[in-house]
Amino acid sequence: MKQKDVLGPFTLNYTHTEEYRIESGFHVDIPERDEDAFCFAMKDGVRVAIDDGAQRRTAKVLHGELFMVPAGCRCVVQSMAKHESRLLMIRFRRGMLVQQAGKSEPKAPYDELKLIVFRMPQVRNWVQDFVSDAGSDDHALYYQLQSHLYAMVSAMVSTIQNPKEPEEDLLEYVEQTRRYMQEQYHNPMDMEEIAALSGASASRFYQAFRSYTGLSPHKFMTKVRLDASLSVLAGSPPPIIEVAHSIGYADEYYFSRLFKKHMGMTPTEFAAAAQKKIVTLCRVFNGDLAALGITPTMSLRAAWTELLEQGLEEIASAQPDIILTGPISGEIYDALAAIAPTVILHWKRYSWKERFTEIGGLLGMSPVVERWLINYDMKVENARFHVRRRLGDEPLLLVSSRNHRYRVWGMKCLKMKDVFYDDLQIAPPAKVQDMTILETESLDEIAELECENVLFFVDEEESETYCRQLEKKWRTLNRSRERHLCLFIRYEEHLQYNASMHEALVEQTVRQLIELS
Secondary structure, eight states: OOTHHHHSSEEEEEEEEEEEEEOTTOEEEEOOOSSEEEEEEEESOEEEEEEOSSOEEEEEEOTTEEEEEOTTOEEEEEEOSSSOEEEEEEEEEEEEOOOOTTOOOOOOSOSSOOOOEEEOTTHHHHHHHHHTTTTOOOHHHHHHHHHHHHHHHHHHHHHHHSOOOHHHHHHHHHHHHHHHHHHSTTSOOOHHHHHHHTSSOHHHHHHHHHHHHSSOHHHHHHHHHHHHHHHHHHSSOOOHHHHHHHTTOSOHHHHHHHHHHHHSSOHHHHHHHHTSOEEESSGGGHHHHHHTTOOOSEEOOGGGGGGHHHHHHHHHHTOOSEEEESSOOHHHHHHHHTTSOEEEOOTTTSOHHHHHHHHHHHTTOHHHHHHHHHHHHHHHHHHHHHHHHHTTTOBEEEEEEETTEEEEEOTTOHHHIIIIIIISOOBOOGGGTTOSEEEESOHHHHHTTOOSEEEEEEETTSOHHHHHHHHHHHHHTOGGGGGSOEEEEEESSOOOSSHHHHHHHHHHHHHHHHHTO
16 A cells, blocks of 8 residues: 555545444454544553555554554554553545646655554544544534544644654644643643643653743643633623633632632622723733733724824723823823823833733732733743753844845834843844844845844744745855754734733744754
8 A cells, every 4th residue: 555545635534433442451453444544542552553465564552642544454453551441443535636737646755554643632622522423414513523534634644744853742742732721721621641642751741841831731721711711701701600611610619719819809809890991092002901801992093193083982982981092192181081081101111011010000900910920920931941041142133024124123122122132131132232123125234233043023924935935045144044043933913012912922932942942
């Protein structure tokens, strides 16, 4: 059998699911079928052999790992546990896609049978979907299983095309786990099982997770859940029992105690404070509110004053309890103050942390802000470790790239100085010490700043190809740059000077430094 049969451009059609229970020391011999199957080790590890009649391949498959049994292959699975092992076989058929005219079928990288083992943390949540199939005629369930199936093929092909070293594999799993926790926080989480699925020892997984996120898995999960509860409580809050259940806590009393311990106020007190209708007239403040789980009732761009009467009418219609604005004239202030209490925040004069603290005080949420800043400082301390380990005292240049135009951020630009040169303690290049911003269309001009390491900020919509081309061009400007860092951080819309953006910059910087180590 050719490996291209596994990798080719196929449609997938789910057929059914089988479950095997294998007693300790025993094996199950599964004869060849005319269907393919993804197999998931549900409980403890197993030893697997697949045989197509011409070749035989074996592998050890750990608890939580997947492997594929191609059509026409016999499969033998032996329990490695001291008790019963369980294996789920997800059966499907393949059909050829119609090839586009002039395009040949993609060539596969292998011409021999392979037993490919890979991991997907989210599969644990899909098991019940497949088990509950049982010949069901539910069309919605069928399409859900189809989507799971394509995701598995994507993960398998990615594993084949980008084989990882053991350490890389663990870090990739940590990143998958981080995303899984953020997406599935409302579901029960068994941390010991998640650690076991890593393929490393539990202590090694916990160490890698803490290094990656700055928090242990348990503390990270608590933070994610409590952060999620803020937005629920800030909306039209349901009863506390429903809030607790919606974020993964079965006991509302435990949730309330945990919330009070971490936030310094009860869920009810926070909900009451968060019910204020807030209008922001400077969008930089939205990221501060987002860190508190709050979405403003209305948010206008700075240009709203160009149609002043219309803007005032819109603001009045929102019936705000408080208006947050940047610097405005006395006349406009009086007009706004006639609608609702108005606070002018001179956000360019002081740090985002001071402004964030001020906003928390205005809303009666000072303890929540204090807790957020403590967590931020923990992330920063973790990030400094990675900066020291990867960069040492070498300087790093900060450059935004958009539509082939560039902006170099200097030491006199507060929002970048704060996070990178102050918080993360990255050494600034000598030639940006007295610079605020340098705008240019020439990468050559940036290269003349004589800094070998660079961090490019690119719009999240930019393609990976664009980033690789930019990196190639940067490195060709000086041969020594082949040995230095070229990092990329993606952002939405604008690099705003607020709490949410700074947290995102720190997190992305850590991920970049770890992944390139």
